[in-house]
Amino acid sequence: MTLTEKIMARAAGKKSVQPGDNVWVNVDILMTHDVCGPGTIGVFKREFGKDAKVWDREKIVIIPDHYIFTVDSKSNRNVDILRDFVKEQGLKYFYDVIDDPNGHWTFDASKGQLKRQYGNSFAGVCHTALPAKGHTRPGEVLLATDSHTCTAGAFGEFATGIGNTDAGFVFGTGKLLLKVPETMRFWFEGSLQKGVMAKDVILHCIGDVGSDGATYRAMQFQGPGAKALQMDDRMTIANMAIEAGGKNGIFEPDDKTFAYVDARIKANGTKAKYDALFCDSNDKQTFVYDKKFDLSKLEPTVACHPNPGNRKLAKELGSVQLDRAYIGSCTGGKTSDFLAFAQVIKGRKVKIDTFGVPATPDVVHDLQTAKMNGKTVWQVLEEAGVQMTENASCAACLGGPNDTFGRLNKPMKCISATNRNFPGRMGHLESQVFLASPYTVAASAITGHITDPREVLG
Amino acid sequence: MSKVIHGKAYVVRDNIDTDQIIPAQYLTLVPTIPEEYEKLGGYALCGLPKDQYPTRYIPEGQTKGPYTIVIAGRNFGCGSSREHAPIALGAAGCEAVVAESFARIFFRNSVATGELYPVESTTRICETIRTGDEIELDLDANTLKILKSSKVFATKSLGDARPVIDAGGLFDFARQSGMIQAQGNHSKATGELAAKEPADD
Ligand code: SF4
Numbered sequence: 001m002t003l004t005e006k007i008m009a010r011a012a013g014k015k016s017v018q019p020g021d022n023v024w025v026n027v028d029i030l031m032t033h034d035v036c037g038p039g040t041i042g043v044f045k046r047e048f049g050k051d052a053k054v055w056d057r058e059k060i061v062i063i064p065d066h067y068i069f070t071v072d073s074k075s076n077r078n079v080d081i082l083r084d085f086v087k088e089q090g091l092k093y094f095y096d097v098i099d100d101p102n103g104h105w106t107f108d109a110s111k112g113q114l115k116r117q118y119g120n121s122f123a124g125v126c127h128t129a130l131p132a133k134g135h136t137r138p139g140e141v142l143l144a145t146d147s148h149t150c151t152a153g154a155f156g157e158f159a160t161g162i163g164n165t166d167a168g169f170v171f172g173t174g175k176l177l178l179k180v181p182e183t184m185r186f187w188f189e190g191s192l193q194k195g196v197m198a199k200d201v202i203l204h205c206i207g208d209v210g211s212d213g214a215t216y217r218a219m220q221f222q223g224p225g226a227k228a229l230q231m232d233d234r235m236t237i238a239n240m241a242i243e244a245g246g247k248n249g250i251f252e253p254d255d256k257t258f259a260y261v262d263a264r265i266k267a268n269g270t271k272a273k274y275d276a277l278f279c280d281s282n283d284k285q286t287f288v289y290d291k292k293f294d295l296s297k298l299e300p301t302v303a304c305h306p307n308p309g310n311r312k313l314a315k316e317l318g319s320v321q322l323d324r325a326y327i328g329s330c331t332g333g334k335t336s337d338f339l340a341f342a343q344v345i346k347g348r349k350v351k352i353d354t355f356g357v358p359a360t361p362d363v364v365h366d367l368q369t370a371k372m373n374g375k376t377v378w379q380v381l382e383e384a385g386v387q388m389t390e391n392a393s394c395a396a397c398l399g400g401p402n403d404t405f406g407r408l409n410k411p412m413k414c415i416s417a418t419n420r421n422f423p424g425r426m427g428h429l430e431s432q433v434f435l436a437s438p439y440t441v442a443a444s445a446i447t448g449h450i451t452d453p454r455e456v457l458g
Numbered sequence: 459m460s461k462v463i464h465g466k467a468y469v470v471r472d473n474i475d476t477d478q479i480i481p482a483q484y485l486t487l488v489p490t491i492p493e494e495y496e497k498l499g500g501y502a503l504c505g506l507p508k509d510q511y512p513t514r515y516i517p518e519g520q521t522k523g524p525y526t527i528v529i530a531g532r533n534f535g536c537g538s539s540r541e542h543a544p545i546a547l548g549a550a551g552c553e554a555v556v557a558e559s560f561a562r563i564f565f566r567n568s569v570a571t572g573e574l575y576p577v578e579s580t581t582r583i584c585e586t587i588r589t590g591d592e593i594e595l596d597l598d599a600n601t602l603k604i605l606k607s608s609k610v611f612a613t614k615s616l617g618d619a620r621p622v623i624d625a626g627g628l629f630d631f632a633r634q635s636g637m638i639q640a641q642g643n644h645s646k647a648t649g650e651l652a653a654k655e656p657a658d659d
Contacts, residue, residue, distance in 0.1 A: 035485045039489050039490055042490025043629075066485075072486055074487065078488070146538070163567035164490075164541040165541060165570040166566065166628070169570075169628060211536065212533035212536065212559065215533070245533065307473050398477070400483060401486070420537060422478065422536075429508070
């Protein structure tokens, strides 16, 4: 069996499963956020009754992160709906925007977008927060009401996005019927060359199979090149499995995985026990697609408007003039992403409006303490003209309400370290979004046109 | 149960993602609140690029449109997991989407909510059918007919997903088949009935 099949079989209490089987799996963690949480709660109450209790109050994780720093009253209300439900059910893991369990969240626009407006429990973007807060474990099943849930495949677990109705069902039963996907294998060899990042790897793979090339399927990333990648890089790659249509992306867990996961479990006091599963030998796995990728041959890559499979090389796109650059999101808003970005930006000035949105408050903290040439990374970025906000959230990655930080409110061309670029994704319907690595976004911010970062990296 | 859906077609092309079906700024609306459900209908497909789709799916200022069936190319519903997408279409009066292929989560959400029938075509029909054409989708015969020309196209069977949508969605189906208890009790899935269960993708 492939790694996905092994995890699903165990979660279903079966010795083996095959692609196409529909099996009831036991869910280890169910996560929801402010956009889909209120609807999920609505489904749960409608279907199980007003006084129903969730199946397990320690297995539900609620992370408001999408529409937080906005004056939109419905968005603020939605965070309150989550808080009320958490209180009523006694849920253990809720990363509220404010610290008062009886309070109401309102964003104060008069204080501006840049300065921190959240309390100590806030965790930022869900897919970055889940591992950081100790909720990802090898061998487990993680379901969440968000398509980028596949990110957690980086930790050797089965993780996929579901809708409100399915999530409402899981709230009540702890189970869901899932079809076992066929597996595609992406075998990585060689190491990344200077100026090339994990983001380029996944943009390359999506370009190879197309933006629907992995529909209904698992994407298994394996090989020495995969083992050599750091955990943040594996997260970036697994995060975008959905952009090829994939049901999940998955890496085999190894010592790096265990060290990363264990440290965060310990720091947060979450469930420590897990039972990792590993890949079988080649002759025992069946793939519908199996291809080798030499990572040392990859170059800075861009997914052009209007879909993540529209692949070009950065060096071919020098004629594309830009209006804006954006770094942030669960794909490109981690500390390592900002450090790479700063490495290009430092000592220079951006030529176009450039917005930086850290994925989590921890990333804000890292950037405000890590030093580069005697200054904090945050200072380095601000001095270069990057508009940095402390309000970690999804922000303009998905457009959001009109007052969202960095939102494209008119037709413009934006280069972005995010993950999705269908028409209107970052705001205005006629804007165009080009997806690229933090290096490429930085190099392009400096020149004002799409730029291969190898031209500016010293 | 015999089922024929008849009405006007609205035609779109490939890769219509969930942001085009229901743009992100409207996700503040909660589908289980009835007034907000109705409002979602009014925004269905309002994220389509205007230059390619000059005819709006929902006329300005209304919450329901004249089109019962959406015809699409490849990868309809790709992008986010938002259930608001099939719900907005269902709220707008859409009963079926016939596409060359669907993104996984959209398909699954359509079945789980019972909002609409996501039917796959066997050929690329979005080049032949025009917005406004009167068409008829027969879910038993697995055919789609253009009434004016009497042209008939084959569609794929919905298989395991059909009885779930017929029942009104995952919960109604689960209750009908005895997999969870009636509303009001704290229900538990029995698991025994897994074999009869709705297909995921
Ligand atoms: S950062 Fe973007 S892709 Fe990630 S969860 Fe938020 S909206 Fe989705």
